[in-house]
Amino acid sequence: xxxxxxxxxxxxxxxxxxxxxxxxxxxxxxxxxxxxxxxxxxxxxxxxxxxxxxxxxxxxxxxxxxxxxxxxxxxxxxxxxxxxxxxxxxxxxxxxxxxxxxxxxxxxxxxxxxxxxxxxxxxxxxxxxxxxxxxxxxxxxxxxxxxxxxxxxxxxxxxxxxxxxxxxxxxxxxxxxxxxxxxxxxxxxxxxxxxxxxxxxxxxxxxxxxxxxxxxxxxxxxxxxxxxxxxxxxxxxxxxxxxxxxxxxxxxxxxxxxxxxxxxxxxxxxxxxxxxxxxxxxxxxxxxxxxxxxxxxxxxxxxxxxxxxxxxxxxxxxxxxxxxxxxxxxx
Amino acid sequence: xxxxxxxxxxxxxxxxxxxxxxxxxxxxxxxxxxxxxxxxxxxxxxxxxxxxxxxxxxxxxxxxxxxxxxxxxxxxxxxxxxxxxxxxxxxxxxxxxxxxxxxxxxxxxxxxxxxxxxxxxxxxxxxxxxxxxxxxxxxxxxxxxxxxxxxxxxxxxxxxxxxxxxxxxxxxxxxxxxxxxxxxxxxxxxxxxxxxxxxxxxxxxxxxxxxxxxxxxxxxxxxxxxxxxxxxxxxxxxxxxxxxxxxxxxxxxxxxxxxxxxxxxxxxxxxxxxxxxxxxxxxxxxxxxxxxxxxxxxxxxxxxxxxxxxxxxxxxxxxxxxxxxxxxxxx
Numbered sequence: 001x002x003x004x005x006x007x008x009x010x011x012x013x014x015x016x017x018x019x020x021x022x023x024x025x026x027x028x029x030x031x032x033x034x035x036x037x038x039x040x041x042x043x044x045x046x047x048x049x050x051x052x053x054x055x056x057x058x059x060x061x062x063x064x065x066x067x068x069x070x071x072x073x074x075x076x077x078x079x080x081x082x083x084x085x086x087x088x089x090x091x092x093x094x095x096x097x098x099x100x101x102x103x104x105x106x107x108x109x110x111x112x113x114x115x116x117x118x119x120x121x122x123x124x125x126x127x128x129x130x131x132x133x134x135x136x137x138x139x140x141x142x143x144x145x146x147x148x149x150x151x152x153x154x155x156x157x158x159x160x161x162x163x164x165x166x167x168x169x170x171x172x173x174x175x176x177x178x179x180x181x182x183x184x185x186x187x188x189x190x191x192x193x194x195x196x197x198x199x200x201x202x203x204x205x206x207x208x209x210x211x212x213x214x215x216x217x218x219x220x221x222x223x224x225x226x227x228x229x230x231x232x233x234x235x236x237x238x239x240x241x242x243x244x245x246x247x248x249x250x251x252x253x254x255x256x257x258x259x260x261x262x263x264x265x266x267x268x269x270x271x272x273x274x275x276x277x278x279x280x281x282x283x284x285x286x287x288x289x290x291x292x293x294x295x296x297x298x299x300x301x302x303x304x305x306x307x308x309x310x311x312x313x314x315x316x317x318x319x320x321x322x323x324x325x326x327x328x329x330x331x
Numbered sequence: 332x333x334x335x336x337x338x339x340x341x342x343x344x345x346x347x348x349x350x351x352x353x354x355x356x357x358x359x360x361x362x363x364x365x366x367x368x369x370x371x372x373x374x375x376x377x378x379x380x381x382x383x384x385x386x387x388x389x390x391x392x393x394x395x396x397x398x399x400x401x402x403x404x405x406x407x408x409x410x411x412x413x414x415x416x417x418x419x420x421x422x423x424x425x426x427x428x429x430x431x432x433x434x435x436x437x438x439x440x441x442x443x444x445x446x447x448x449x450x451x452x453x454x455x456x457x458x459x460x461x462x463x464x465x466x467x468x469x470x471x472x473x474x475x476x477x478x479x480x481x482x483x484x485x486x487x488x489x490x491x492x493x494x495x496x497x498x499x500x501x502x503x504x505x506x507x508x509x510x511x512x513x514x515x516x517x518x519x520x521x522x523x524x525x526x527x528x529x530x531x532x533x534x535x536x537x538x539x540x541x542x543x544x545x546x547x548x549x550x551x552x553x554x555x556x557x558x559x560x561x562x563x564x565x566x567x568x569x570x571x572x573x574x575x576x577x578x579x580x581x582x583x584x585x586x587x588x589x590x591x592x593x594x595x596x597x598x599x600x601x602x603x604x605x606x607x608x609x610x611x612x613x614x615x616x617x618x619x620x621x622x623x624x625x626x627x628x629x630x631x632x633x634x635x636x637x638x639x640x641x642x643x644x645x646x647x648x649x650x651x652x653x654x655x656x657x658x659x660x661x662x
Binding site for chain 1: 351354355356357359360362363376378379381383420440447448504605608609611612613614615645646649652653656657
C-alpha cells in the first residue's frame with residue numbers, strides 16, 4: 001500500500017475511522033475580516049482540533065491500521081511538535097506505546113503536550129543529529145512502526161478529512177469557494193485537502209502558504225520539481241513549517257492539483273494571529289496563521305472571491321501569543 | 332406575547348429563524364482539562380459565535396419579529412457591550428437602524444465593535460445616569476422598539492438555541508450530561524438553556540455562575556425571591572455579568588428549573604482563561620470564563636460527572652488577555 005497514493009475514497013474511509021475520535025471543527029467567518037481582506041474568508045479552525053492541530057487526523061488513521069502484533073511493538077515518530085503530540089495522543093487512545101524524536105528547541109507547550117500523553121521522548125539537537133536517522137535506528141532496534149509526518153498513505157488520507165469537512169460545509173451552505181490556502185510544511189495536509197476539495201469543486205484554485213525563507217513548496221511548484229531551500233541563517237516563528245523540501249508522495253499529489261504557493265513574513269504572521277484573536281476569538285500558532293497572513297498581505301488577487309483559509313494549529317507558547325496581541329492591529 | 336414566557340417550541344421556532352444567520356458553535360473537550368477538573372467537561376464555545384458572544388441569537392430572533400413599520404422606526408438597546416454589538420449586527424443584517432446606550436467604561440473592544448456595525452452610540456456615565464431610563468426616553472421620543480437584554484420573550488427564546496444545540500449534540504453522541512453551568516447576568520441565557528436542556532435531560536442539574544460580589548442570582552435562587560446585590564465598592568473583571576438583580580421573566584423560568592448558583596473570584600477567572608487558552612485554544616472573556624472558573628475552584632462536587640460548561644463570550648481587550656496568560660498555570 002505504501003507505494004500508492006490515497007484517492008478520494010480513501011479519505012472517505014479515513015473519515016469513518018475518525019468519526020467520534022476527533023472534533024468536527026467549525027468554519028468561522030467575520031464581517032470585519034471580510035472587509036479587511038476585501039473578499040469572503042472562511043476559516044477552517046483546526047486549532048480547535050484535539051491536541052491543538054489537524055495532525056491527530058493522520059496519526060489516528062494511520063495507527064488504527066496496525067495489527068495486534070504491530071501495536072504491541074509500538075510506534076515511532078519524529079516531529080517538531082504537532083505531529084508528536086498527535087501521535088502520542090492517538091497511541092494512547094489506541095493502546096500502543098509511542099517513542100517520539102523531537103528537537104530540544106521545540107516550543108515548551110509541544111514538548112509538555114507530548115509528555116502528557118505518556119509518550120517516551122527522545123530529545124535531539126537538530127543542528128547535530130538527524131531526527132529521521134534516529135527514528136529509523138529506533139525502528140531497526142525495536143521493530144516498532146514508523147508513523148511518518150507526511151510521507152504516508154494513511155496520514156495523507158487522514159489529513160484529507162479536513163478538506164472533506166470543508167467541501168461538505170460548502171455544499172450544505174451553498175457556498176462556491178474560489179480559493180483554498182493551506183499552511184504547508186511537508187505537504188501532507190495540502191495533499192489530502194487537495195484530493196478532497198477538487199472532487200467537489202474542480203475549479204477551485206489551491207495555494208500552499210509557507211513562512212518566508214522556507215518556501216520550498218512554492219519554489220517546487222513553480223519549477224515543477226522538488227526543490228530544497230535550506231538557508232542555515234534563516235529564522236521563522238513558524239516552527240511547524242520548517243521542512244526544507246516537499247515530500248515525494250505529497251508532491252506527486254499536489255503538483256497537478258495546486259496552482260502555486262505564497263509566503264508570509266513573521267511580522268505578517270504575528271499580525272494575522274492578532275486579527276484572529278480580535279475578530280474570531282481564535283488562538284492560532286504562527287505556523288497555523290501563515291495562510292491568513294499571506295492573504296492579508298495581499299499576496300494573491302482575491303477581490304470579491306470566496307476564500308477558504310485553513311488555520312492548522314493553535315499550539316503557541318504564551319510569550320509568543322502575548323507578543324502577537326501586544327502589537328498594534330486594525331480593530 | 333410579552334406577558335408570556337417562552338416554551339420549548341418557541342426555542343425550536345427561534346432555531347429555524349437563526350439557521351444560516353449564526354454559527355453552530357462546537358462542543359470542545361480536552362483530556363487535560365478533564366484530568367484537571369476530575370470530571371468530563373464539555374465546553375460549549377459561544378465565544379466563537381458571530382459578534383463574539385451568544386447575544387446575537389436573542390437579538391436576531393427578536394428583531395426578526397418586527398413588522399415593516401417598526402423596522403423603519405428603528406430599535407434601541409442598552410448594554411455593557413455584548414448585547415450592544417449583537418443588536419447592532421442583527422440590525423444591520425435585518426436593515427433597521429439601532430441606537431445603543433452604553434457605559435463609557437465598557438471595554439474598548441466592545442465599544443468599537445458596536446460602532447463597527449453602524450449603530451448610533453449614546454455613551455453614559457453609569458454612576459450618574461441610568462441606561463434603562465435613557466433608553467426608555469429614546470423610545471418615547473422616536474417610537475423605536477426596545478430590545479431588552481434579557482427581559483424579552485424572543486430574546487430568551489433565541490438564547491435558548493444554545494441549549495438546543497447542547498441537547499442535540501449530547502443526543503447524537505450518546506452523552507448523558509449530569510450538570511450544566513452557565514455564566515449569568517440578567518439570566519436570559521440560563522433561562523433559554525434551562526427550558527431547552529430540561530426537555531431532553533430532565534434529571535440534569537443546572538447552576539448559574541456569577542462573579543464574586545455579583546452573585547444576586549445565586550442568592551435569589553437560595554432565598555426563592557429576586558434579591559438585589561449592589562455593593563458600590565465591589566469590582567469584577569467580568570463586565571458582562573454585573574446585573575444587580577435577576578430579571579423578572581428570567582427568574583420565573585429559572586426558579587423551578589435551576590438548582591443553585593456558584594461564584595468565582597477574578598483570580599479564578601483569569602486562571603480559567605489561561606487554561607482555556609492552553610488546553611482548548613479558545614479566547615474567552617472574563618464573564619465568559621466564570622462557569623469554567625467556578626468548577627475549577629471546586630465549587631461543586633462533580634467527581635466523575637459529565638458537565639456542560641458554557642463559555643458565553645470572547646470579547647476581551649488584549650491587555651486583560653495578556654494578563655491572564657502571563658500568570659502561572661497548570662500545563
